[in-house]
Amino acid sequence: MLFFTRWKAAAILLTALVVCLFALPNFFTEGMAKRFPALAQRHIVLGLDLQGGSHLLLQVDASAVRKERLQSLTDDVLRVLRQARIPFTGRAIVGNSVQVRITRDSDIETALAKLRELSTPMSGILGTSGQRTLDVNESGGLITLTPSDAAITERIRQSVDQSIQIIERRINELGTSEPTIQREGIDRILVQLPGVRDPSHVKELIGKTAKLDFRMVDLSMSAEQAEQTRPPPDSELLDGENGGKVLIEKRVLVSGGDLVDAQPGFDQRTSEPVVNFRFNSTGARRFAEATQANVGKPFAIVLDNKVISAPVIREPILGGSGQISGRFTVQQANDLAILLRAGALPAPLTIIEERTVGPGLGEDSIKAGMRASYAGAALVIIFMFVTYGLFGLFANIAVIINVAMIFGILSLLSATLTLPGIAGIVLTVGIAVDSNVLIYERIREEVRAGRSAINAIDAGFSRALATILDSNITTFIAAAVLFYIGTGPVRGFAVTLGIGILTSLFTAFTLTRLIVAYWVRLWRPRTVPI
Amino acid sequence: MRLLRIVPDNTRFDFMRFRRISFPVSALLSILAISLYFFHGLNFGIDFIGGTLMEVKAKAGPADLATMRSTLGTLNLGDFHLQEFGAPDDVLIRISEQPGGDEAQQQAVQRVQKALGNDFDYRRVEVVGPSVSTELLAYGTIGLVAAIGAILIYLWFRFEWQFALGAMIANVHDLVLTIGFMSVTGIDFDLTSIAALLTILGYSLNDTVVIYDRIREMLRRYKRMSMPDLLNVSINATLSRSIVTHLTVAISLLALLLFGGQAIHSFTATMMFGVVLVGTYTSVFIASPILIYLGVGTGRMGGAEEPEPEPEPQAAATPPQRARARR
Numbered sequence: 133m134l135f136f137t138r139w140k141a142a143a144i145l146l147t148a149l150v151v152c153l154f155a156l157p158n159f160f161t162e163g164m165a166k167r168f169p170a171l172a173q174r175h176i177v178l179g180l181d182l183q184g185g186s187h188l189l190l191q192v193d194a195s196a197v198r199k200e201r202l203q204s205l206t207d208d209v210l211r212v213l214r215q216a217r218i219p220f221t222g223r224a225i226v227g228n229s230v231q232v233r234i235t236r237d238s239d240i241e242t243a244l245a246k247l248r249e250l251s252t253p254m255s256g257i258l259g260t261s262g263q264r265t266l267d268v269n270e271s272g273g274l275i276t277l278t279p280s281d282a283a284i285t286e287r288i289r290q291s292v293d294q295s296i297q298i299i300e301r302r303i304n305e306l307g308t309s310e311p312t313i314q315r316e317g318i319d320r321i322l323v324q325l326p327g328v329r330d331p332s333h334v335k336e337l338i339g340k341t342a343k344l345d346f347r348m349v350d351l352s353m354s355a356e357q358a359e360q361t362r363p364p365p366d367s368e369l370l371d372g373e374n375g376g377k378v379l380i381e382k383r384v385l386v387s388g389g390d391l392v393d394a395q396p397g398f399d400q401r402t403s404e405p406v407v408n409f410r411f412n413s414t415g416a417r418r419f420a421e422a423t424q425a426n427v428g429k430p431f432a433i434v435l436d437n438k439v440i441s442a443p444v445i446r447e448p449i450l451g452g453s454g455q456i457s458g459r460f461t462v463q464q465a466n467d468l469a470i471l472l473r474a475g476a477l478p479a480p481l482t483i484i485e486e487r488t489v490g491p492g493l494g495e496d497s498i499k500a501g502m503r504a505s506y507a508g509a510a511l512v513i514i515f516m517f518v519t520y521g522l523f524g525l526f527a528n529i530a531v532i533i534n535v536a537m538i539f540g541i542l543s544l545l546s547a548t549l550t551l552p553g554i555a556g557i558v559l560t561v562g563i564a565v566d567s568n569v570l571i572y573e574r575i576r577e578e579v580r581a582g583r584s585a586i587n588a589i590d591a592g593f594s595r596a597l598a599t600i601l602d603s604n605i606t607t608f609i610a611a612a613v614l615f616y617i618g619t620g621p622v623r624g625f626a627v628t629l630g631i632g633i634l635t636s637l638f639t640a641f642t643l644t645r646l647i648v649a650y651w652v653r654l655w656r657p658r659t660v661p662i
Numbered sequence: 663m664r665l666l667r668i669v670p671d672n673t674r675f676d677f678m679r680f681r682r683i684s685f686p687v688s689a690l691l692s693i694l695a696i697s698l699y700f701f702h703g704l705n706f707g708i709d710f711i712g713g714t715l716m717e718v719k720a721k722a723g724p725a726d727l728a729t730m731r732s733t734l735g736t737l738n739l740g741d742f743h744l745q746e747f748g749a750p751d752d753v754l755i756r757i758s759e760q761p762g763g764d765e766a767q768q769q770a771v772q773r774v775q776k777a778l779g780n781d782f783d784y785r786r787v788e789v790v791g792p793s794v795s796t797e798l799l800a801y802g803t804i805g806l807v808a809a810i811g812a813i814l815i816y817l818w819f820r821f822e823w824q825f826a827l828g829a830m831i832a833n834v835h836d837l838v839l840t841i842g843f844m845s846v847t848g849i850d851f852d853l854t855s856i857a858a859l860l861t862i863l864g865y866s867l868n869d870t871v872v873i874y875d876r877i878r879e880m881l882r883r884y885k886r887m888s889m890p891d892l893l894n895v896s897i898n899a900t901l902s903r904s905i906v907t908h909l910t911v912a913i914s915l916l917a918l919l920l921f922g923g924q925a926i927h928s929f930t931a932t933m934m935f936g937v938v939l940v941g942t943y944t945s946v947f948i949a950s951p952i953l954i955y956l957g958v959g960t961g962r963m964g965g966a967e968e969p970e971p972e973p974e975p976q977a978a979a980t981p982p983q984r985a986r987a988r989r
Contacts, residue, residue: 181925191764191793330784335768484764486771486789493717493785493925500923508917512910518666519906552854555926558918559861559933562911563868569910570872573903580671599875602820603868609812610864614857617805619798622857629861662665 134590134649141650144642148533155539176542178326179550181621182498184491185326190338190481192291192319194284197479198228201279201287205230205266208250209277218243222274229278237273244270247277254282288319291478296321301474302337321481329490341436341480342471344388346422349430349442350379370432372439373458380432380439385422390415394472396465399457405465406457409472416452424448433458435468487620501554508558509535512565520572522661526647527568530639534564537635538628547631550624560632563607567640570596576662585660586652593645600640608633668909669902677897678890681951688948692835695842702845707852708788710802712759712795714771717747717786718778724750730778737773748924752785764791802856809860810834813867821874824956829870832949836866840936847931854929862936865911869904869945876900877950881959889959893950904942912938 136144157175180187202225209232213220219235220243234243251266265283269276296313299321303311312324325334350367355377363369363379372378393410411419422431423445432442433456440458460468512531516524538557542549575592583591608630615626651657708715718725727744730753734742741758755774760766767789775784790798810830817826837859844851876896884892915938918930953959 189794332772482764482791483768483789484791485794486768486787488784488787490783490785492719492783497923497925500921500925504918504921504923507921508914511913511917515910515913519668521665551923551926552857552929555918555922555929558914559911562907562914563865565910566868566907569903569906573900573906576671576902577899599872602875603871605816606813606867606871607861607864609816610809610860610867613805613809613812614860617801618853618857622853625854625857 134586134593134645134652136646136649141646144646148537148639148643151540151544152533152536153540154543155536158539158543174543174546176539177546177548178494178498179548179553179621179624180324180326180487180494181489181551182494182501182549183326184329184489184494185324186328186331186334186488187486187620188323188325188331188335188338188483189316189485190295190321190323191484192288192295192321193480193482194288194319197287197291198279198284200479201284202228202230205250205277205279209247212246212250213243216242216246218246226276229276231274231276233274235273240270240273240275243275244268247275250277254280254286285318288479292319292321294478295481298475298477299323299338302470303334305470305474306334306337308334320484327491329488331486331488335483335486337467337470338481339483340471341477342388342474343436343476344391344472345384345434346386346419347384347432347434348381348422348426349432350381351429353379355379370434370437370439373441378432378439378442380434385431386411386415386418388472388476390418391472394469396462396469397455399455402457404457405460405462406455407460407465407468407472408455409453411452413452416450419452419454420448420450423450497551501551505554505558509561512561516565516568520662522651523568523572523575523648526644526651527565527572529647530568530644531561531564533643534632534635534639535561537638538632541631541635542628547627548624549628550621552621553624553628556625556628557632560629560636563604563633564636564639567596567600567604567636568644570600571640571644572662575660579660579662585657588660589648589652593648597641601637604633604637667902669905671902673898673901674894675898675901676894677946678894678951678954680947681954684947684951688835688944691842692838695838695845698842698845704841704845704851705848707850707855708756708759708790708795709852710795710799712767712790712792714755714757714767714774714790715786715788716755716757716771716774716784718753718755718782719785720751720753721781721783725753725782727753730755733777734774737770737777739770739773752924759792759795764793767791798853802853805856806837806859806863809863813863817867817871821878822958824953824958825874825878828949828952828956829867829874831952832870832944833863833866835948836862836936836940836944839940840932843935844932849928849932852928854926855932858929858932858936861933862941865937866941866944869907869941870949872903873897873900873945873950877953889954890951892959893953897946897950904945908938908942 154174157173160175206223206225209223209230213232218239220232221235222231222233224231234240248268251264251268253264265280267278267280269278292315296315300311300313303313303323303325308325309327311326312322314322316322323334323338325331328334350364352364352367355369355372358364358367358369358379359377366383367379367381369377370380390411391409392412392415395408397406397408398404399406427445427448430442430444432439434440441456456468509531513528516527516531518524520527535557538560541547571592574596575588578588578591578595579585611626611630611633615623615630618626720726725746727746731744734744734755739757740760743756745754745756746752747754757770757774760770762769771787771789810833814826814830817829821829840859840862843849844855849855873896876899877893880887880892880896880899884895887895912934915930915934918926919934922930
């Protein structure tokens with residue numbers, strides 16, 4: 133137990149040294165850090181509870197995704213049946229499916245075959261998985277098409293990917309430092325904004341779907357009439373700019389997806405804040421057609437199903453650019469321009485969890501954490517020295533290196549340090565000491581039982597190490613479970629606890645033994661000063 | 663130098679004598695804790711029942727809780743709760759989950775911010791909607807159960823089944839008492855509390871395993887000693903180590919409790935109770951005697967005996983003679 137070849141000793145010391153060195157980048161300033169290679173630049177990331185900032189968890193509205201899918205499915209059904217010239221009735225969305233009744237029994241087979249073509253196979257991990265996007269069933273002339281759950285999940289997944297890009301673009305315009313935007317699970321997005329103390333502006337930008345459409349106002353009846361009776365089949369009632377309702381055609385003439393640029397500006401005549409926009413060539417063409425065909429009629433600019441402006445077309449707009457005015461403030465015009473440039477979210481996002489910590493609390497937490505760490509470490513070091521004398525000193529050296537190694541590994545992993553994480557490190561000091569205590573108490577026992585100094589030390593180590601392994605593994609299992617189920621600060625605690633256990637196993641098995649072994653070799657003691 | 667010996671050498675305290683007291687006492691305390699949980703309940707934090715938590719600091723002077731309460735009362739927020747948090751100008755506002763799903767929680771925050779205006783510095787805002795809170799509660803419970811299961815399996819591999827079961831009963835008893843403690847003190851029960859419970863579990867098992875290891879060794883060495891005597895010998899042998907370790911952990915936790923600030927106060931207080939107070943007691947007075955009741959070491963006649971010769975430690979302290987081997 134006390135024998136170390138020179139190679140082994142060197143390897144242990146080198147490993148410990150290298151790992152500790154990784155902790156150094158945390159003390160560099162930005163300028164110094166850049167002179168080192170990328171691996172050496174990794175440092176600990178302070179959690180939001182220590183540096184202040186905002187953590188937002190967003191969820192994609194699955195029902196909106198489903199609704200949109202069903203809507204486009206009805207349009208597809210219409211197209212397919214019209215092309216095949218099959219008469220039908222009762223095309224409607226019922227629950228989670230689209231239903232359509234085929235008038236002539238003789239057409240049922242053909243209709244079924246054509247509609248089945250709308251369903252495409254889905255690819256799994258190993259090629260086609262046998263799942264299809266649609267389930268098409270028929271009974272008594274009524275054909276039901278249901279999007280499969282797998283297809284909806286796939287769509288949600290795609291929405292999340294798209295949304296992440298769009299959110300990134302929106303947030304980047306605001307200039308927050310190093311935001312983190314990533315997927316969480318199937319339908320959630322995690323947004324972390326370090327240093328942001330008031331996330332309300334960001335929340336506004338993220339909360340808007342920003343779907344922009346240009347449609348014609350339906351003049352066939354007034355909005356009040358439509359409210360009292362029923363709007364015509366191809367129009368709907370939407371909220372207007374002045375609080376009332378406006379009747380708008382459902383058909384979209386040009387969509388915001390064709391916008392190529394949007395910039396805030398000021399109206400030349402009224403000096404009101406406006407947004408100037410430009411279409412791509414497809415959009416420009418459609419816009420030109422629409423405005424040519426409808427001179428003198430009002431057309432509506434619809435943002436997220438709300439009419440923000442309904443100007444009358446005075447002349448055809450052929451240049452593909454225009455202006456949106458809607459009683460904006462400067463801030464609103466700016467925001468709208470950002471939203472239009474970044475693109476519309478494919479589905480609405482809801483904020484389901486928010487944790488914001490102001491910088492004041494962050495600083496206080498760091499100070500408290502540091503104070504507790506120093507106090508705890510000092511007390512433990514004194515206690516160990518008083519209880520075990522010289523060997524206590526050895527244990528203290530091992531524990532100090534242990535903590536340095538924890539920081540080193542945290543830096544290497546670019547792990548996040550949170551306030552509970554600091555508590556975890558303080559606790560690890562207590563646990564690391566336990567390994568040494570086990571060894572020393574065992575040595576004391578062996579001395580009492582009559583062994584010579586060296587044999588007692590040797591026996592102490594060999595007997596204690598199995599126990600140390602067993603007892604640390606149980607705490608490690610608890611830390612592992614906690615890592616898996618925890619989020620944010622709690623996860624930080626699990627990380628430092630887990631790493632702390634691993635490093636304390638390493639130092640107990642190697643460093644402490646090494647120090648004692650060399651002491652034995654140099655001093656050749658007759659008695660153990662323990 | 664004279665070293666500190668907290669526990670004298672060669673103690674021979676008869677711990678097992680107390681098992682006829684300790685078991686009923688523990689059973690009683692456990693029942694008490696469980697009934698506290700069901701009747702008094704735990705002070706569930708927003709992590710588990712949803713809602714909003716805001717920590718605000720008055721910019722000028724101590725906070726006027728009464729005025730704040732009446733201002734917030736006009737906002738129609740349902741159940742809300744204000745309390746001082748560490749300093750007279752620091753206030754913790756807790757608003758229960760608003761009906762209307764995740765959106766409603768956000769709106770509630772905005773209304774509060776507008777009502778309180780600029781007199782306050784918003785140190786911390788946490789909003790947990792219904793979707794996330796039900797998940798966290800589920801994960802927390804599953805996590806605890808999974809940890810207990812995983813550790814049980816691990817112990818089964820390393821020791822015999824009676825040891826695994828004994829350790830589990832003792833440590834679940836720890837958790838039960840700690841939950842009772844949290845119920846009585848009304849400490850916030852949130853995700854960090856689950857972290858504390860899991861750490862208490864891991865750490866207390868740590869302790870129990872050390873004693874079991876020694877018991878196992880003693881069982882091999884002394885084939886005829888009666889169980890109560892053997893257990894006493896084992897515990898006495900590990901007593902010094904246990905006390906020293908518990909003291910160091912207590913010191914670390916004390917440092918955290920005194921200097922760590924309000925934010926982790928409930929976390930450290932729970933750990934202090936679970937690890938230091940309860941953990942020590944159960945390792946000695948529950949986990950060990952329970953082995954007798956589980957049938958370990960039946961058939962031991964008792965009486966004095968010579969220990970089996972110990973196996974010599976394997977690695978020699980001197981380097982092997984390499985020079986000779988090379989020839």
